Amino acid sequence: xxxxxxxxxxxxxFFRGCAVLVVLALIVLVGxxxxxxxxxxxxxxxxxxxxxxNTQGGILPAIVGTFYLMLIVLAISVPIGVxxxxxxxxxxxxxxxxxxxxxxxxxxAGVPSIVYGLLGLGIFVAYLGLGFSLxxxxxxxxxxxxxxxxxxxxxxxAAVPSTVREASYALGATKWQTIWHQVLPYALPGIFTGIIxxxxxxxxxxxxxxxxxxxxxxxxxxxxFFDSFMALPYHVFYMATQSSDLLATRPIQYATALVLLLLxxxxxxxxxxxxxxxxxxxxx
Amino acid sequence: xxxxxxxxxxxxxxxxxxxxxxEKLIQLAxxxxxxxxxxxxxxxxxxxxxxxxxxxxxxxxxDFFTGTVWNPSHPMYPLYGxxxxxxxxxxxxxxAALIAIPIGLGCSIWLAELASPRVKAIxxxxxxxxxxxxxxxxxxxxxxxLSEWIAAVFDPVTKLNALNGAIMLxxxxxxxxxxxxxxxxxxxxRSLREASLALGATKWETIRHVVVPASISGVMAxxxxxxxxxxxxxxxxxxxxxxxxxxHFDMLRSVQTMxxxxxxxxxEVEFGSEHYHVLFLVGLVLFVITFLINFLAVWITKRFKxxx
Numbered sequence: 004x005x006x007x008x009x010x011x012x013x014x015x016x017f018f019r020g021c022a023v024l025v026v027l028a029l030i031v032l033v034g035x036x037x038x039x040x041x042x043x044x045x046x047x048x049x050x051x052x053x054x055x056x057n058t059q060g061g062i063l064p065a066i067v068g069t070f071y072l073m074l075i076v077l078a079i080s081v082p083i084g085v086x087x088x089x090x091x092x093x094x095x096x097x098x099x100x101x102x103x104x105x106x107x108x109x110x111x112a113g114v115p116s117i118v119y120g121l122l123g124l125g126i127f128v129a130y131l132g133l134g135f136s137l138x139x140x141x142x143x144x145x146x147x148x149x150x151x152x153x154x155x156x157x158x159x160x161a162a163v164p165s166t167v168r169e170a171s172y173a174l175g176a177t178k179w180q181t182i183w184h185q186v187l188p189y190a191l192p193g194i195f196t197g198i199i200x201x202x203x204x205x206x207x208x209x210x211x212x213x214x215x216x217x218x219x220x221x222x223x224x225x226x227x228f229f230d231s232f233m234a235l236p237y238h239v240f241y242m243a244t245q246s247s248d249l250l251a252t253r254p255i256q257y258a259t260a261l262v263l264l265l266l267x268x269x270x271x272x273x274x275x276x277x278x279x280x281x282x283x284x285x286x287x
Numbered sequence: 288x289x290x291x292x293x294x295x296x297x298x299x300x301x302x303x304x305x306x307x308x309x310e311k312l313i314q315l316a317x318x319x320x321x322x323x324x325x326x327x328x329x330x331x332x333x334x335x336x337x338x339x340x341x342x343x344x345x346x347x348x349x350d351f352f353t354g355t356v357w358n359p360s361h362p363m364y365p366l367y368g369x370x371x372x373x374x375x376x377x378x379x380x381x382x383a384a385l386i387a388i389p390i391g392l393g394c395s396i397w398l399a400e401l402a403s404p405r406v407k408a409i410x411x412x413x414x415x416x417x418x419x420x421x422x423x424x425x426x427x428x429x430x431x432x433l434s435e436w437i438a439a440v441f442d443p444v445t446k447l448n449a450l451n452g453a454i455m456l457x458x459x460x461x462x463x464x465x466x467x468x469x470x471x472x473x474x475x476x477r478s479l480r481e482a483s484l485a486l487g488a489t490k491w492e493t494i495r496h497v498v499v500p501a502s503i504s505g506v507m508a509x510x511x512x513x514x515x516x517x518x519x520x521x522x523x524x525x526x527x528x529x530x531x532x533x534x535h536f537d538m539l540r541s542v543q544t545m546x547x548x549x550x551x552x553x554x555e556v557e558f559g560s561e562h563y564h565v566l567f568l569v570g571l572v573l574f575v576i577t578f579l580i581n582f583l584a585v586w587i588t589k590r591f592k593x594x595x
Contacts, residue, residue, distance in 0.1 A: 007489050007491075007492070008489070010491065011489050011490060011491035011492075014491050015397075015401060015490075015491065017393055018393040018394070018396050018397035018401060019397055019401070020393070021389070021390045021391075021392075021393030021394040021397060022393070022394045022397045022398065022402070022410055024390060024394075025390065025394050025410075025413075025414060025417065025461055025462075025465070026410060026413045026414075028417070028458050028461075029413055029414075029416060029417045032417075032420070032424070032425075032428055032458075035428065035432055036424065036427075036428070082320070083320045083323050083324075086316065086317045086320035086321070087317070087320045087321040087323070087324055089317055090314075090317035090318055090320065090321040091321060094314055094317060094318070095321075103325065104321055104324065104325060107324050107325040107327075107328045108324050109581065109585070110328060110578060110581055111324060111327060111328050111331070113512075113515055113516075113519070113577050113578070113580070113581040114331060114519070114574060114577060114578075115518070115519025115520070115521065115546060115573055115574075115577055116519070116521060117519070117521045117546045117549050117550055117570070117573070118331065118335070118519070118570050118573060118574050118577075119331070120549075120550075120553075121334065121335060121338065121549065121566075121567060121570045122330060122331050122334045122335075124553070125334040125337065125338050125567070126330060126334055129558070146327050146330075146331075149323075149324055149327060150324065153324060177306070177307065177310055178306060178310055179309075179310045179313050200419070203419060204419075206421075207419075207420070207421025207422070207423065207424075208421070208422075209421070209422065209423045209521070209522045210422075210521035210522055210525075210546070210550055213550050213553065213554070214549075214550075214553050236421055236423040236522075237423075239423050239424070239427055240423050240426065240427075240522060240525075240526065243426075243427050243430055243431070243526065244430070244526060253431070256427065256431075260423075260424055260427050263421060263423070263424065264420065264421075264424055267419060267420065267421055268416060268419065268420070271415065271416055271419035272416070275412050275415055275416075
């Protein structure tokens with residue numbers, strides 16, 4: 004049999020290999036998209052309308068569409084998410100209701116994104132009559148990101164120690180004054196991290212859009228929330244699988260993927276840095 | 288005992304009995320916002336049931352669950368057998384799990400037990416970044432690059448195949464697993480490791496006989512959660528696996544998963560047709576499966592949890 008030390012060395016080499024492999028996968032993936040996309044990427048590509056069935060020109064409508072979707076998610080998912088988190092963390096006193104809420108949030112987080120697409124199609128597009136539009140897709144994405152939003156905001160609020168609250172009560176502050184002036188300011192960086200992560204998740208999501216009305220090609224920007232729209236992630240999918248000449252448009256596919264990747268990774272990096280600084284600043 | 292009294296006190300603080308009226312209003316608003324998440328879950332389930340309901344009467348439900356042919360767009364005799372899609376989902380997810388479990392566990396053990404803080408400061412953000420990459424990018428990579436590599440090595444029947452999807456899904460599963468499993472290992476108190484080392488065990492023996500058993504609930508929950516994510520993933524498998532709807536068990540041939548079937552078929556389906564409702568039924572099956580997987584993860588965490 005092998006010596007104990009040799010076994011240990013071999014196993015630890017395997018573990019290190021696993022970790023290196025994961026980081027290598029990230030480097031290879033980002034590297035390929037980066038090198039493939041950079042040659043086509045230019046200011047015109049970002050600011051022009053697509054021409055000739057997307058085979059020429061830029062991807063401006065897709066960028067703007069994704070931007071609008073992010074705005075809708077910000078406007079809907081953030082207030083509801085933060086308010087629910089405050090309620091669950093600071094007000095909820097019955098353990099039964101607390102458990103019901105927790106289970107609902109937990110299970111919502113596990114529902115596949117395509118199922119949210121079915122929900123959006125059934126309720127927003129058909130039942131509420133919003134049609135295949137920006138608002139239907141935005142509402143669908145908002146519901147999809149709600150659990151992530153609630154969980155991260157809740158964690159941020161829970162991290163504020165109860166001594167802060169007790170000190171505030173002792174000085175005669177009411178419950179809401181305590182939350183507004185003491186708890187939320189401390190929790191804010193953590194909540195922001197959660198907001199950025201949720202919105203970037205919504206920006207990269209494709210499947211729900213396919214059921215709620217994303218357009219393959221538009222020569223114009225959406226002029227209302229009830230208009231049809233293009234979106235970056237769907238544009239990557241459409242160009243890579245269904246465009247008229249797959250090989251000839253490959254540079255466009257790479258460049259669109261790169262724009263999406265930079266957008267999402269940029270937001271993720273901001274969130275990671277923000278969280279790190281916040282953790283270093285407050286050590287309770 | 289002292290701990291219990293403190294908790295009682297905290298609960299009393301939360302009881303909010305004598306709030307001024309405007310504070311009651313705020314509380315009401317927050318309460319309503321919270322209900323929206325429960326309402327959303329109810330809406331998802333209700334909508335799936337409503338959408339799938341007409342399918343229960345128009346097609347034979349036993350045929351749906353046992354049928355081996357998925358050919359919904361046949362003009363005269365459409366066949367709605369979910370088995371090819373179900374097997375496709377299982378092949379891709381289990382294949383991904385087989386690859387991701389050893390790598391993910393190795394990676395979490397290395398991060399939690401062996402890596403120096405400086406190396407960790409690079410690796411952990413890298414894994415978080417990997418978790419944040421949109422699925423359509425993974426799908427694009429699988430479609431354009433990974434499929435070529437697989438074609439060069441294995442000489443597969445179809446260029447886009449189950450293996451392609453499984454490898455790509457494995458890359459997506461690892462970050463989810465690592466975050467949860469590493470947290471669980473970090474929660475194991477140092478004193479346990481020190482006791483083991485003091486008894487003469489090597490570091491690896493300590494990990495194997497102390498750290499892993501002590502964190503087993505978290506590690507298993509991590510695996511189950513990552514698997515659930517793989518089952519529900521749409522874009523990656525849609526772009527990677529080629530979407531042939533035949534029933535087979537060959538990893539080197541094309542398959543279609545349940546998620547991909549919903550995404551693709553809705554492009555051509557007529558609103559309110561039989562096919563439309565059957566797709567909602569597929570969505571319902573998917574919802575129930577992921578619900579059960581989530582439930583399993585919660586149960587494991589509770590059942591095997593060790594408190595320190």
